[in-house]
Amino acid sequence: MTGIDRRHLLLSASALIAAPHVARAAQPDTVRFGVLHPNLTTVIHEIAKRTGAYERHNLNVVETRFKSGQTVAGVEQLWRGNLEFYMGGAPEVPRLNSRLIESGSPPPLAVVSGANPGHTSLVLSNKLQPKTIDDILNQPLRIAVSSLSSVHLAFFRGYLLTEKKLELKAIAWRFMGIEGSNMVPALLTGQIDGFLHSEPTTTLAIVNKAGHLFMQAARGDMGPNPPPATLMSSRRDFIKDKNEIAKRFMLAIFDANEAYAKSPAEMTPLIAEWSGEDDKIVAEAQERMNPTTSLTNAQAQKWWDFIGTTMVERGELSPKLRPFPDVFDLSLQPL
Amino acid sequence: MDALAPTPETADAAEAASLGAGEKLSAYGRARRQRERRRKLIRGAIGIGAVLVAWQVMAVAYDLQQILPPPLAVARTIFDALTLDYQQRWLYGPNIYEHLASSFLRAVTGFAIATGFAIPLGLCVGRIRAVREYVDPVIRLLYPIPGIAWIPLAILWFGLGNTTVIFVVVIAEFFPLYFNTEAGARNINPILVDAARCFGAKRLTLLRRVILPASIPYIITGMRIALGGAWRMVVAGEMLASESGIGSVLMESRFQFRATDLMMAMVLISVVGYATERLIVGTLERKTTEKWEVKIL
Numbered sequence: 001m002t003g004i005d006r007r008h009l010l011l012s013a014s015a016l017i018a019a020p021h022v023a024r025a026a027q028p029d030t031v032r033f034g035v036l037h038p039n040l041t042t043v044i045h046e047i048a049k050r051t052g053a054y055e056r057h058n059l060n061v062v063e064t065r066f067k068s069g070q071t072v073a074g075v076e077q078l079w080r081g082n083l084e085f086y087m088g089g090a091p092e093v094p095r096l097n098s099r100l101i102e103s104g105s106p107p108p109l110a111v112v113s114g115a116n117p118g119h120t121s122l123v124l125s126n127k128l129q130p131k132t133i134d135d136i137l138n139q140p141l142r143i144a145v146s147s148l149s150s151v152h153l154a155f156f157r158g159y160l161l162t163e164k165k166l167e168l169k170a171i172a173w174r175f176m177g178i179e180g181s182n183m184v185p186a187l188l189t190g191q192i193d194g195f196l197h198s199e200p201t202t203t204l205a206i207v208n209k210a211g212h213l214f215m216q217a218a219r220g221d222m223g224p225n226p227p228p229a230t231l232m233s234s235r236r237d238f239i240k241d242k243n244e245i246a247k248r249f250m251l252a253i254f255d256a257n258e259a260y261a262k263s264p265a266e267m268t269p270l271i272a273e274w275s276g277e278d279d280k281i282v283a284e285a286q287e288r289m290n291p292t293t294s295l296t297n298a299q300a301q302k303w304w305d306f307i308g309t310t311m312v313e314r315g316e317l318s319p320k321l322r323p324f325p326d327v328f329d330l331s332l333q334p335l
Numbered sequence: 336m337d338a339l340a341p342t343p344e345t346a347d348a349a350e351a352a353s354l355g356a357g358e359k360l361s362a363y364g365r366a367r368r369q370r371e372r373r374r375k376l377i378r379g380a381i382g383i384g385a386v387l388v389a390w391q392v393m394a395v396a397y398d399l400q401q402i403l404p405p406p407l408a409v410a411r412t413i414f415d416a417l418t419l420d421y422q423q424r425w426l427y428g429p430n431i432y433e434h435l436a437s438s439f440l441r442a443v444t445g446f447a448i449a450t451g452f453a454i455p456l457g458l459c460v461g462r463i464r465a466v467r468e469y470v471d472p473v474i475r476l477l478y479p480i481p482g483i484a485w486i487p488l489a490i491l492w493f494g495l496g497n498t499t500v501i502f503v504v505v506i507a508e509f510f511p512l513y514f515n516t517e518a519g520a521r522n523i524n525p526i527l528v529d530a531a532r533c534f535g536a537k538r539l540t541l542l543r544r545v546i547l548p549a550s551i552p553y554i555i556t557g558m559r560i561a562l563g564g565a566w567r568m569v570v571a572g573e574m575l576a577s578e579s580g581i582g583s584v585l586m587e588s589r590f591q592f593r594a595t596d597l598m599m600a601m602v603l604i605s606v607v608g609y610a611t612e613r614l615i616v617g618t619l620e621r622k623t624t625e626k627w628e629v630k631i632l
Binding site: 072092095096099100103105147148149174175176177178182185186189191314315316 | 400401424425426427428490491494495578583586587589590591592593
């Protein structure tokens with residue numbers, strides 16, 4: 001004990017006890033994030049990554065990418081506990097929760113945020129130049145959607161029902177499931193007459209003169225205040241057990257929102273890299289999109305009124321499913 | 336020769352052929368055949384029953400209903416779909432019969448076209464050395480490409496819909512038919528051919544009376560394998576490139592997280608595939624192998 005007094009001994013002991021906590025605090029928390037890629041709608045994640053937002057909030061975000069039309073795989077992975085957050089198409093989370101509610105279990109997932117309000121475009125072949133949608137509703141058009149369960153089809157169904165008082169089956173269109181990347185070639189070669197999809201497919205079709213933008217929900221063509229087309233979801237057990245980490249993740253996303261809102265033009269090269277599209281295409285597409293990610297009660301309710309209720313009527317969702325709390329959990333925002 | 340490796344199908348064909356020989360008219364033969372049928376039926380039922388029980392126990396004991404719906408729930412869904420009386424709303428376009436009919440037509444059309452190409456070519460390659468030397472390397476180079484790998488190219492060539500799916504079925508089913516026919520034609524006992532020639536048989540007669548009947552067990556085996564494969568390819572094609580058919584129901588039910596519907600589609604594929612095989616290949620077998628009493632030597 002020579003050379004060490006009681007004071008030093010106590011200090012050393014305290015340091016030993018505190019060391020693991022200090023080390024743990026310095027170590028970033030891992031969040032497994034599933035994201036549609038390549039896709040413009042999910043670019044907020046790339047912005048968070050590239051602007052250092054995740055690091056600032058002491059997070060190590062491990063990304064898993066899912067292709068367009070494969071949101072179902074992402075939601076399955078979220079449900080199976082292999083992801084903490086998923087960002088992509090929308091209707092899959094309420095569908096999964098609905099199945100669980102039907103079987104008497106609590107809903108395992110929650111929609112926590114949203115992006116890209118009204119990010120649904122109806123692009124028609126150049127051969128079709130109707131003045132209003134009523135001119136073509138009775139024509140046997142072949143319209144592509146990424147799957148028959150696509151959010152854009154659900155959105156369009158909501159539009160028909162709320163704005164036109166029409167069921168989807170009352171119109172003469174045939175909807176064909178085609179991967180987003182195949183829509184423009186299919187339109188160019190006359191295999192389809194149009195498509196319902198988001199960006200960059202819409203801009204690609206316009207730039208390549210494959211078709212023209214006939215309707216765009218974001219500019220109000222499918223009704224006022226369109227709901228978000230991209231949703232961010234998480235597991236309820238994660239939100240409850242690791243609430244602090246979940247909140248930090250959302251804070252990082254809000255930082256990315258700010259970075260995008262400050263200067264969308266500066267983000268163009270970054271978005272181009274994330275989406276694999278040309279800078280010019282992205283710059284044009286940015287006029288039709290808003291990737292900032294947040295969700296208010298009113299927006300969530302609008303999503304439910306516009307898309308959710310038509311899904312209930314179609315039988316996709318159980319009538320027992322309620323938007324709050326079975327689908328949405330907005331406790332992570334605004335922070 | 337690779338395609339000649341004995342398979343359960345070839346063994347069955349040989350057994351069926353041997354049973355036909357000499358025993359057709361005897362009471363003992365009939366009784367024996369009945370006994371064997373009964374035995375097969377009982378053993379088959381026990382096998383299927385065991386799988387169903389294991390399935391039910393797994394689903395219930397481990398609470399897997401969401402990812403592995405119990406067989407009773409699947410059976411109820413099948414019943415509802417077939418009687419068009421759905422407990423839950425039908426979300427997959429036309430009714431199940433239209434989907435099944437689309438898939439059936441695609442499978443049978445693709446199979447018929449593949450048969451039309453592969454059997455004559457297999458016979459030629461098997462019997463004519465010069466043709467074999469030209470054609471065989473090409474076929475062997477194309478053979479390793481999986482049928483599903485042709486789908487993107489087929490979409491590019493034919494667009495989405497029937498033609499693409501049928502094309503992929505033809506491509507995938509050509510090979511088992513071709514290899515089996517070629518093996519059958521190549522392995523005919525030369526004594527049979529020489530004997531026919533001694534009796535003055537010319538080319539067409541030789542083909543009709545010796546080569547074709549002698550190759551038929553192999554051809555039937557190829558057809559049996561190809562028809563099963565045709566269903567596999569139809570479903571794969573419909574999942575990727577069609578908005579109708581049982582494959583599209585399968586895909587859509589996944590998007591809806593309805594595992595019961597998904598398994599309903601799988602069971603229906605199995606049942607219709609089996610029935611198609613019995614109908615087409617079974618009938619052909621009865622009218623050829625069993626009637627002519629030919630067997631694999």
